[in-house]
Every structure is written in structure tokens, then in C-alpha cells.
Amino acid sequence: MRIVRACAMGMCPGVRNALKRVLSIEHPEQVTIFGDLVHNEVVLAELERRGFRRISEAEREGAVPTTRDVLITAHGISDRDRRRLEVAGKRVIDTTCPLVRRIHVAARALSERGHLVVMIGRPGHVEVNGVVGDLDRCEVVPDPGAVRNYREERLGVICQSTVRPEHARRILARVRRLNPGSEVRVVDTICRPTRLRQQAMESLLDLVQAVVVIGGRHSNNTRQLVHRVEARGLPAYHVQSAADLDPSWFRGLETVGVTAGTSTLDRTIDEVCSDMSLASSSSVRAGCPGRQSRPWSSVAAT
Numbered sequence: 249m250r251i252v253r254a255c256a257m258g259m260c261p262g263v264r265n266a267l268k269r270v271l272s273i274e275h276p277e278q279v280t281i282f283g284d285l286v287h288n289e290v291v292l293a294e295l296e297r298r299g300f301r302r303i304s305e306a307e308r309e310g311a312v313p314t315t316r317d318v319l320i321t322a323h324g325i326s327d328r329d330r331r332r333l334e335v336a337g338k339r340v341i342d343t344t345c346p347l348v349r350r351i352h353v354a355a356r357a358l359s360e361r362g363h364l365v366v367m368i369g370r371p372g373h374v375e376v377n378g379v380v381g382d383l384d385r386c387e388v389v390p391d392p393g394a395v396r397n398y399r400e401e402r403l404g405v406i407c408q409s410t411v412r413p414e415h416a417r418r419i420l421a422r423v424r425r426l427n428p429g430s431e432v433r434v435v436d437t438i439c440r441p442t443r444l445r446q447q448a449m450e451s452l453l454d455l456v457q458a459v460v461v462i463g464g465r466h467s468n469n470t471r472q473l474v475h476r477v478e479a480r481g482l483p484a485y486h487v488q489s490a491a492d493l494d495p496s497w498f499r500g501l502e503t504v505g506v507t508a509g510t511s512t513l514d515r516t517i518d519e520v521c522s523d524m525s526l527a528s529s530s531s532v533r534a535g536c537p538g539r540q541s542r543p544w545s546s547v548a549a550t
């Protein structure tokens with residue numbers, strides 16, 4: 249069996265930098281992580297073991313941690329929430345991804361120029377909540393069916409960083425169709441690492457008979473990868489670690505792809521690839537090439 253690794257996959261720079269910052273903190277017991285740093289249970293358990301406190305995404309609305317320091321995750325928070333924490337005397341350690349910050353800036357600029365902000369993304373997602381939390385008026389649109397006529401002169405369309413460009417294009421077309429009298433301004437806020445991962449995924453799907461998708465059970469972008477594989481009519485096997493692999497999945501297959509969500513550790517990807525090699529009929533493994541940032545796929549024969 250040949251294992252094909254998507255060339256762009258796994259932890260994105262935003263999450264990677266946030267994790268690096270967190271691991272450099274000397275007194276974890278004095279810090280509360282405000283939300284899930286990554287949607288990866290292995291990493292979350294490790295942070296807990298080091299002594300970090302955590303307020304889950306579901307609990308953080310209006311919450312004030314008891315520790316002096318509060319760490320904002322790569323997904324960001326609204327300025328209103330940040331001020332609330334500062335007024336409560338908390339020291340904010342900010343690991344918001346610069347690409348998420350860019351979305352906040354775009355939303356604010358559009359709003360200040362009189363546009364109704366229409367954000368393409370998942371309502372309730374922590375990144376989306378952070379952006380729209382500073383706006384007095386906005387619409388969050390997860391799919392074309394949710395678009396309506398907004399009866400506004402000016403609309404400003406932005407995206408959650410991880411939305412698939414194709415999906416965003418469909419929604420944008422509907423916004424234009426249902427609002428023919430409105431000026432529609434679009435700021436493309438889909439992040440480049442996400443785009444590269446999605447392009448790599450498309451290339452991968454042309455080469456394989458099934459795909460193993462590695463990522464946390466609650467990781468939104470991992471689930472999107474799974475859906476994408478299934479939409480192309482291929483079996484998708486969602487695993488959190490090598491322990492979840494079932495050798496029977498690969499019986500009779502010649503080529504299997506591997507990709508991973510943005511919360512997945514390099515170590516986990518390597519372990520899964522390694523165990524898949526062992527599960528394959530061939531005992532020779534040429535090895536997976538290193539991960540690259542180019543949006544095309546590379547092939548490793550085993």
C-alpha cells in the first residue's frame with residue numbers, strides 16, 4: 249500500500265506559535281487559558297498536567313478567571329471581552345493569530361464606513377464570536393440558505409479564516425443575487441495556511457482510494473476535511489491518534505492518503521503514518537518526505 253501525505257497539513261502557524269508561547273510560560277499555575285488553545289485532547293491534557301487552568305469555550309461567556317494572568321488563544325476574543333478582563337485586574341497574555349486580528353480590523357473598518365458586516369462562517373464558533381462581539385450590527389451566515397435581503401445600502405462581506413473558498417463564493421453570489429440594490433464590498437479574510445491545506449487536500453483526492461484524517465473529535469476544520477473526502481465519494485477515516493487505526497480499513501487498497509487538521513501535532517501525524525506502514529502488506533517503507541508548505545502532494549511508497 250502506498251501512503252500519500254498531503255504536503256500542507258497539520259498545525260497551522262497561528263496555533264503553532266500560540267502553543268510555543270504557552271510552553272514557554274514559567275508559572276503555568278498562575279495562568280488560565282481562556283478557551284481551548286487547540287482542539288486536541290492530547291495537548292489539552294498535557295497543558296492541564298503542567299498546571300494551567302482552563303475555562304472552556306462553552307463557559308467563557310462573561311467568565312472572569314481567578315488567576316492573575318489570562319491567556320487569549322489564537323482564535324482571539326472581542327475587544328469588549330478583553331476590556332472586561334483588564335477592568336477585572338487581569339493581565340492578558342495575547343496569542344491571537346495575526347491573521348485573525350486582520351479579520352477584526354476588516355470588520356471594524358467596514359462597520360465604521362457604514363456597511364452591515366456579513367460574516368461567512370459558523371455561528372457560535374469562538375473565532376466568529378470574537379469578531380462579531382465588537383460589532384453593534386452584523387449577520388453570520390453559515391450557508392447560502394441563510395442569506396436574505398438585508399435592506400441595506402452597503403454590505404461588507406468577510407469570512408471566518410477557515411472557510412472553504414468555494415463555499416464562500418457560493419454564499420457571496422447569493423448575497424449579491426438577493427441584494428441587487430446594495431453596494432457589496434468584499435474583504436478576503438480566508439487565511440493562507442488554510443487555503444494551502446485545502447488545495448493540498450484537493451490534489452490528494454485525485455491520487456488516493458481512501459483518506460485517513462487526523463485530528464481532534466471536536467476540531468471543526470478536521471470535520472470539514474472529512475466531509476470533503478466524503479463529498480468526493482471516498483471513504484474517510486477520522487482518527488485522533490494511531491491507536492484509532494483499524495488495519496481492516498486498508499484491505500485491498502493500493503493508495504491511501506493522509507491529511508490532518510490544524511490542531512494536530514507533527515508527532516501524531518508521524519505515528520499514524522508509521523503505523524499505517526506497518527499495517528500495509530509491504531514490509532518495506534521508503535519513508536514519508538518532510539512536510540512542505542507547497543499546495544501539492546508528495547508520494548511516499550511503503
Ligand code: SF4
Nearest residue numbers: 260262345347409439
Ligand atoms: S487557521 Fe489561519 S487564522 Fe486560524 S490560527 Fe491558524 S493560521 Fe491563524
